[in-house]
Amino acid sequence: MAAVTGAPFPQEISRIVWESKYRAPGEADIRETWRRVAQAVASVEVEPALWQDRFLDLLADFKFLPGGRILAGAGIRRQVTLFNCFAMGPMEDSLDGIFEALKEGALTMQQGGGVGYDFSTLRPRGTRAESAGTVASGPVSFMHIFDVGCAVLLSTGSRRGAMMATLRCDHPDVEEFVEAKRDPQVLRNFNLSVTVSDAFMAAVEQDSDWPLVFPAEQLTPGCGEGSVLRDWPGYDKPVPCRILKTVRARQLWDRIMHATYEVAEPGVLFLDRINRLNNLHYCERIHTTNPCSELPLPPYGACDLGSINLVRFVREPFSDRARLDLDAIAALVPVAVRFLDDVIDLSGFPLEKQRRRARATRRIGLGLTGLADTLIFLGLHYDSDAARRLAEKVMATICHAAYRASIALAREKGAFPLFEPRVYPQGPFVARLPQDIRDGIAAHGLRNSHLLAIAPTGSISLLAGNVSSGLEPVFAWRYQRRLQLGGRECRLVEVTDPAWSLWRRRYGDGALPDFFVTATELSPEAHLAMQAVLQRHVDSAISKTIHIPEDYPFEAFRDVYHRAYELGLKGCTTYRPNPVRGSVLVTERHCCDIDREGD
Structure with a gap:
């Protein structure tokens, strides 16, 4: 595969992922992919030129990462779905x-x-x-x-x-x-x-x-x-x-x-x-989820996904003035909600039953990625009260801005067809929202039955420069990743964590501060605690893998799942290295078929 130059890729792996998974024929760099996607999604709007520009700004610099199916399929002349x-x-x-x-x-x-x-x-x-x-x-x-x-x-x-x-x-x-x-x-x-x-x-x-x-x-x-x-x-x-x-x-x-x-x-x-806790408790019953379990879904239910890349909103990292620009995140959310809502009208569906269900509920799944790198940039240890307070504040900001945006869309375009004004606001999640949001729902309804999910963001996080995936801690600071690109073609690529890379460029090869912590160095309780504070502000669910040391005692391991239940989580998934499955990550060489990534 010929290399493409001129694109603003943060790492070589970003370019390889783009070429292998998201590049459409004739696109010279990622900016042309963004333009294709923005134009296609805006085409369902009454004022497409206006929203094309706004969606292009949304995508620029990897601030917002649409689900992989959207990046790969929007605006191409093939029969594909934009739903993951x-x-x-x-x-x-x-x-x-x-x-x-x-x-x-x-x-x-x-x-x-x-x-x-x-x-x-x-x-x-x-x-x-x-x-x-x-x-x-x-x-x-x-x-x-x-x-x-x-x-x-x-x-x-x-x-x-x-x-x-x-x-x-x-x-x-x-x-x-x-x-x-x-x-x-x-x-x-x-x-x-x-x-x-x-x-x-x-x-x-x-x-x-x-x-x-x-x-x-x-x-x-x-x-x-x-x-x-x-x-x-x-x-x-x-x-x-x-x-x-x-x-x-x-x-x-x-x-x-x-x-x-x-x-x-x-x-x-x-x-x-x-x-x-299902917002549509009155009209549907859920029995399964999507493959990564961040989306409990009813029969023939679907969700289109997108993640806000928190790393792009960090200001003055590693300094005394380091901060996360929550106002900028809140301003981005309404455009992201509208983008994902438009995807529902643009997308094709493999089955008519899927189309009917998607348009009856207009479920979307807006989430975040890059949380762990953001905490490192801000000098916060993943397992700290300060980190959890910030993470919860970020997710609450996204949640509340998303619901307000969906109210505005309902006022403009109409509420989702299965909205029932007398029973929808009684759902436990909706009942806990701020009063102005509940008043807005009562007055205008909602465009989308569900708005939030935290997906694993495997490939799209690599596309954005190997930012930490979803809410997961960083897996390793530096490693080699073997990517199978199609057929028998493989490539071994050096991958580095962006927070680690910036620290090394600025401060050299000395000892890392204690807030540089990887997934395997954290206790299971630390993983659970972070998932729990975010779940309070997520109306769907969260894809999260709790990494367990190989020598972790079984009795303690069994308690992890009890603790997940006690903390109010909707599910629990763990990974412990073992002779059958091996290790999820080898810092020297990580074998991964790129076609099996989460998005």
Whole structure:
């Protein structure tokens, strides 16, 4: 691939990522990419020339980083979606239904979208169906078919085919699901998460029995013992479920924890909390998330993503006057909200059901990236009260500015179609917003049902100069990254952290101050505490990986997930280096297929 010169790239890896993932034919540098994207997104406006200029300024200097699908797809003449991720609909428990779900996912991945599936609707292994009398092979068996389908799509040259698979904590096959990825060669295109209820967490605390169940109407008469009412995907209200097995809740929890400790999966999603805090609690039920779990989504739900690059708003770094320009961030947010809202009208959709859901709710996911580097520039240790106070203030600034911008858009263009003025403001998240925002919602509605999410920002953070990703701490100050660019072409690239680089240029090779801290040097509690203060001001969720030392005791590790639940998080994901999965980062050489990045 020929090198392109003249673009304002902060590092060589930024140019390589742009050329490999986001550059359209004929573009000479990143500024032409920004111009293409700004023009395309503004084309849905009544005054496109005005908004093209404003969107171009929004993108300039990497201040705002749209999701990768927007950068790659806006303004090109190909059938692609501008949405990074989707949740698929309930999977009907029949061969027709299962393969229809596979087809829908394949069509979505073909156009560049990651997908999330909940497999809880599939009958447990060994049970018989009332209608056909066939014996079920269970959800995990069908996951292998989906995994192969995803791998085939990836091999054809389309963007990564990442998938999320969730299963309820009371599904009779949950134990098989928990153990499914102990073999590193299977389900390689899936992330796995167990969806956990408040009742299960209470049963773990009490060390009580926990029934594993399935809807009675889908089983043959006499199957199982006893019956309970449960919410279940595919049903509008709680349904009678037969108890097929009873386990000790704490033993099941320990089994989940051991698998996560040893092979880094499954993650845990606190499903009741996700639904209780959902702004659309009155009209939708969530059972799964997108592949990186920052977006709990209803059936056929989707979200277009964008992140504010906090590093670009640091003034006078490493000085006594170092500060973060919150006023400039607040001024940027309304343009970013409008940009993402316009993407909904511009984008194509693989499925008509996805289009209808996206335009009925107008969900967007505005977040941040570069938090850890920003803290370093300001001389703040990631694990400090001062750092958490600033991070919370930043996220609150973004949140409140986003909601005010969505109110203004609703006044101009109309509220999202599923807005219900009498019930929407009663949601717990909305009820905690400042009074002027609640008054504005009551008077004018909102353009977007949800506005905030913190995504992993893998590739777009590299594009912006390897700024720290999302809210994650810095992984390493300097390392080599091996990028697979397509086909057999690979490149080994030197990557440095921008805060570290600036410090070395200014102050030489002496010892670093203590506020230079990496992810593996922080305690799990430090990771959780930062995620918790930001979650207070995020109406969707946060993609976060808590890095655990290899020698961390299991008993302490198990408490990390209890602590996540106590802190009000919507989910928890950890990574501990292990013989099966290896280390997430090797400071000398980091192997990564660029097509599998988070965005």
